Amino acid sequence: MSNPPPRAVSVAELDLAAGPDGHVLSLRPAPGGPDLVDGDVYALVRVEGRPAATVLGAVADGEDPAEVLAALARARLAEARPPTDAEHLAAARPLARPDLRESNRKGQPAPRTSVVVATRERPEQLARALDSLLAQDHPDFEVVVVDNAPRTTDTYNLVSRAYADRVRYVREDTPGLAVAHNTGVAAADGEVLAFTDDDVIADPHWLTALTEPFADDPGLGCVTGLILPARLATPAQVLLESHGGFAKGFAPRLYDPARPPADEPLFPFTAGSFGSGANMAFRAAALRKAGGFDPATGTGTPAKGGDDLYAFVAVLSAGFRLRYTAEALVWHHHRDTWQDLRNQAYGYGAGLTAYLTATLVRRPALLPALLARLPRGLARARTMTAQRGETPPDGGVPGEHGTHHHPWPRSLSRLERRGMLYGPIGYAKARVTARRGRNPR
Structure with a gap:
C-alpha cells in the first residue's frame, strides 16, 4: 500500500x-x-x-x-547532545559578544560587503529577494545582480526601473551559476563577498550576522548560515524538508584545516555539511587566492551543481577557516512540483561527484587524501542515497537530518545515485565546452 x-x-x-x-x-x-x-x-x-x-x-x-x-x-x-569537534572548536574560538564587538574592533567599521545574486528569467522572485536585501541592517553594502544568459530583458527592466541607483546590474551571457558568480566577484568592490539566490527572503539581520565573523577572525575565509523553508505548501516541498532540506542546525561550528575534526573522517570532502550556496560569504582575498568558483560546475552547466561545495573545499585547502552561524538566516522558497524534486535529486548526486572531480582536477595534491577516504566516502554515499523509511513523529522536525516523517521514494534514491555516476562525465563535458568557447548546454 x-x-x-x-x-x-x-x-x-x-x-x-x-x-x-x-x-x-x-x-x-x-x-x-x-x-x-x-x-x-x-x-x-x-x-x-x-x-x-x-x-x-x-x-x-x-x-x-x-x-x-x-x-x-x-x-x-x-534537550542536550554531545557537541561535535567543529562545535567544540567554535566554542574555543568564540566571536566577540555583541555588546563588546564595536569596542573590541577599536572603532573599525563593519567590512564593506558586496551581495551577489545570480538570476535567470525569474523577475518576480528576484524582486522579492531584492526587497529583503535592501532592508538589511548592515551599515555598508552593495547589491550586484548578475543576469545569467538572459533570453529576455525582463531582469534588466526590473533592476533598471524598480531598483535604479540601489542595485547594480551585470550581464553574463555564458550560462552557469559558477560563471555568473565569478562575474559578480569581478564586478564587486567589497572586502567580503556574500552570495544568495533569487528565491530567498533574507532576514533583516542576515548580512550583519554573516559578515561580522570576518572582523573577529583574520584567518576566516568563509562563513555560511541557516536556510529554512519559506513555505511547505506542496508534497514536494514537505518531502524535501523532511529529508534534510538545506538546514545545518543551530550550533555554531568552526572548521580549521590546521585542526581537522576527528569525528569527521572524510574532512574536508564532506563539503555538504559546511553550508549551501544560497547563504554563504567569503573574504574576497581568500576566494581570489583559492581561484574563485570553478566555471565548469554549477546549475546551468552539464555538471548540474557543486559550485558552492568546490568553493568551500578550495578555501579550506588554501589554509583559511570556515564558520557556520545560524544567526545568518534566509528563508528559501523550495521548488514546488514533483518534477522539480526529481531534478533536484539527480542534480544533487551529479553536483556531489562533479565537485569532487573538479577538486582533483584543479588540486591534484589532494588526491592521496581523497583516496585514503574513498572507502568511507562510498559507504557514506550509499547511506545518503538509500531509500529512507518513515519513523514515528517523536519530536523530530522537517529539516533535521535523520528524522524522516515521510518515506524517501526509491525512485529518488535511484536518481541520486544515477546523478553521482554522471557527475564526473558532466564535469568533463563542461570543461571541454568551455575550452571550445561554446556555451554549455
Missing part, C-alpha cells in the same frame, strides 16, 4: 523570552507566508530574537498555536 502524500504545513516564527519557562513574545507567519491555520505547523524558535531550534506541532481546532508550539519549543531547547 502506497503512503499518502505529505499534507501542507504552515510555517511560522515563534519568539520566546530567555529561561526554561520563557513566555511567548510573538508568533507570526514566516516572511511572505500565509496566515497560520489549524493542522501541522513548522516553526522557527527564536530566543529573544536569536534562532535556536525548529519544532513541528499539530494544532487542533480551538487550541492556541502559540502555547502548543511553545511547549514543544521548551522541551526541544532543554
Whole structure:
C-alpha cells in the first residue's frame, strides 16, 4: 500500500523570552507566508530574537498555536547532545559578544560587503529577494545582480526601473551559476563577498550576522548560515524538508584545516555539511587566492551543481577557516512540483561527484587524501542515497537530518545515485565546452 502524500504545513516564527519557562513574545507567519491555520505547523524558535531550534506541532481546532508550539519549543531547547569537534572548536574560538564587538574592533567599521545574486528569467522572485536585501541592517553594502544568459530583458527592466541607483546590474551571457558568480566577484568592490539566490527572503539581520565573523577572525575565509523553508505548501516541498532540506542546525561550528575534526573522517570532502550556496560569504582575498568558483560546475552547466561545495573545499585547502552561524538566516522558497524534486535529486548526486572531480582536477595534491577516504566516502554515499523509511513523529522536525516523517521514494534514491555516476562525465563535458568557447548546454 502506497503512503499518502505529505499534507501542507504552515510555517511560522515563534519568539520566546530567555529561561526554561520563557513566555511567548510573538508568533507570526514566516516572511511572505500565509496566515497560520489549524493542522501541522513548522516553526522557527527564536530566543529573544536569536534562532535556536525548529519544532513541528499539530494544532487542533480551538487550541492556541502559540502555547502548543511553545511547549514543544521548551522541551526541544532543554534537550542536550554531545557537541561535535567543529562545535567544540567554535566554542574555543568564540566571536566577540555583541555588546563588546564595536569596542573590541577599536572603532573599525563593519567590512564593506558586496551581495551577489545570480538570476535567470525569474523577475518576480528576484524582486522579492531584492526587497529583503535592501532592508538589511548592515551599515555598508552593495547589491550586484548578475543576469545569467538572459533570453529576455525582463531582469534588466526590473533592476533598471524598480531598483535604479540601489542595485547594480551585470550581464553574463555564458550560462552557469559558477560563471555568473565569478562575474559578480569581478564586478564587486567589497572586502567580503556574500552570495544568495533569487528565491530567498533574507532576514533583516542576515548580512550583519554573516559578515561580522570576518572582523573577529583574520584567518576566516568563509562563513555560511541557516536556510529554512519559506513555505511547505506542496508534497514536494514537505518531502524535501523532511529529508534534510538545506538546514545545518543551530550550533555554531568552526572548521580549521590546521585542526581537522576527528569525528569527521572524510574532512574536508564532506563539503555538504559546511553550508549551501544560497547563504554563504567569503573574504574576497581568500576566494581570489583559492581561484574563485570553478566555471565548469554549477546549475546551468552539464555538471548540474557543486559550485558552492568546490568553493568551500578550495578555501579550506588554501589554509583559511570556515564558520557556520545560524544567526545568518534566509528563508528559501523550495521548488514546488514533483518534477522539480526529481531534478533536484539527480542534480544533487551529479553536483556531489562533479565537485569532487573538479577538486582533483584543479588540486591534484589532494588526491592521496581523497583516496585514503574513498572507502568511507562510498559507504557514506550509499547511506545518503538509500531509500529512507518513515519513523514515528517523536519530536523530530522537517529539516533535521535523520528524522524522516515521510518515506524517501526509491525512485529518488535511484536518481541520486544515477546523478553521482554522471557527475564526473558532466564535469568533463563542461570543461571541454568551455575550452571550445561554446556555451554549455
